[in-house]
Amino acid sequence: MLKSISFLLLIFFFTMNVNAQDLSKHQWKDRLILIITEEKTEKFQQQITELQKHQQGLKERKLVVYKILPEKYSTGFQEENWKSSTELYGKYKVKNSDFRVMLIGLDGGEKLEQTEVLSIEKLFNTIDSMPMRQAEMRKNR
Template sequence: MLKSISCFILIFSFAMSLNAQDLSKHQWKDRLILIIAEEKNEKFQQQLIELQNHQNGLDDRKLVVYQILPETFTTGFKEENWKNSNELFQKYKDEKSDFRVLLIGLDGGEKLEQTEILSAEKLFNTIDSMPMRQSEMRKNR
């Protein structure tokens, strides 16, 4: 009986971990922009538009956009493929604001955070000043 219970707990834990979103899969491959909001509000929509208007710059800098709401999240700009989970929201929400933008570098560290719309210019300047990005730019010349 104890073996059965242990086996069930192990299987249940594994299934739950598969459902959890793990951003570490991007480490050393992608930079991440997390747009976190309590709801799809005006700032949320404006931030998406700002980034969509600079898709080539996002691609060039290996940026993956995460849209994160309290119960769901998705990557990119499409309206489909939302996944049910509150883990990312709980981990990255700002206690003092209903909107937050976060840049996570290739190394998995938080590089920039703000609670106002992040301009593509500021985002790109921040990334382009990083040693890893400068190395990438030298290699691509």
């Protein structure tokens, strides 16, 4: 009986972890932009449009875009690659706001957060002033 319960618990936790999205896989490889919203609002659409216009700049800065809604998330700009999950929304949703955008650095730390649309200028200036980005730019000259 105890073995059966242990086995069922093991299966349950394994299944939960398979569906959970772990952002730490990006650490030291990618910077992340998290766009967290309750629904596809006007701010959400404006933020996506602002980022889409500058995809080369995003690529140069090793940025991966996460779109996060209460029941699902997706990376990039494609509309069809949504995955079911409530974990990211639960972790990054801020109270008293239906929209939040965050920048997570290569080290996994939060570098910028706001509840208004983030301009590409502010985003790129924030990243370009970071020591690791400065080193990347010197290396790529």
